[in-house]
Amino acid sequence: MDRFAFAGRTCVITGAASGIGAALTLDLAKRRAVLVLIDRDAEGLARVAELAREIGAKEVSTHVVDLSDGGDRLDLAAEVAARHGGADLLVNNAGVALSGTFEQVSLKDFDWLLEVNLHAVIRMTKAFLPQLLSRPGAHVVNISSLFGLIAPPTQVAYVTSKYGVRGFSEALRHELAGKVGVTVVHPGGIRTNIATSARLTGADEDGTQAAQAAEFTRKALTMPPEEAARQIIAAVQSRKPRLVITRAAKLADVLVRVAPARYWNVIQRQLAKRNM
Structure with missing residues (x-):
């Protein structure tokens, strides 16, 4: 397929109010794209949309949607088609996190996370696929994670969703080859608020879980979202x-291929050395 040109193309982005989604929005605005921004955070969405207009987006529409509600998004796709003529690029970026082990996490919370991180990716893609197929050179981006490559303990729900996004994206790419491009993205430590906004498995009366999330964000999530957005757009x-994305994620990717049954033992040993 030819290289994707962004000017004048309609780009649909979920989770556009912050993090990678906001960074993608502003980068695409500089490229004179038509932007369809989706998030449940109405205030944040409005702020990002205004910045995008100031920067130079050809057109911007905002849609306040809670992707955890299980909707099929056909109404959203119809609204985009009526207003913008259809989607050329769909970026399934929205994601949530959940703290706790599989034993601790309730099925209700597990299902909530799957609805946002996996089912919403599937539902959005299904709803917009007819438009994408009708637009020459269309493309889909699905944001997986480093945890779609490795599977650490205490992240069973998140890992399940992100491995699902990876498999969905790869199979979809094979089905749509030559018609619609598909890119799956595995970011490592990107500086977003996903850890600090994670849903807690129980009461955090002493603030321990919140403090741990803040410390994890400070130490592990270091790459600016603008750099992640730049790499995604280039892809x-x-x-x-x-x-x-990130050196740590690339190293982990190689390690999984070399030692698929033992990679976590290797990672644990390296982490133990760092903490000595």
């Missing part, structure tokens, strides 16, 4: 099927 332009 779309070149129709790259798979993008792994």
Whole structure:
């Protein structure tokens, strides 16, 4: 497929009010794209949309949607088609986190996370696929995670969702080859608020879980979202099927291939050495 050109193309972005979604929005605005911004945070969405207009977006529409509600998004797709003529790029970026082990996490919370991180990706893609197929050179970006490559303990729900996004994206790419491009993205430590906004498994009366999330964000989530957005946009332009972001994520990706049954033992030993 030819390189993707953004000017005048309609780009649909979920989770656009903050983090990677907001950074993608502002980068695409500079490229004169038509932006369809989706998030449950109405105030944050409005702020990002205003910045996008100031920067130079050709057109911006905002849609306050809670992707955890199980909707099929056909009404949203119809609204985008009526207003903008259809989608050329769909970025399934929205995501949530959940603290706790599998034993601790309730099925209700597990299902909530799957609805946002996996089912919403599937529902959005299904709803917009007819438009994408009708637009020459269309593309889909699905944001997985480093935890779609490795599976650490205490992250069973998140890992399940992100491995699902990875498999969905790869199979979809094979089905749509030559018609619609598909890129799956595995970010490592990107500086977003996903850890600090994670849903807690129980009461945090002494603030321990919140403090741990803040410390994790400070130490592990270091790459600016603007740099992640830059790499994602470059991957779309070149129709790259798979993008792994950050050095740590790339090393983990190699380690999994070399030692698929033992990689976590290796990682644990390295973490223990650092903490000595």
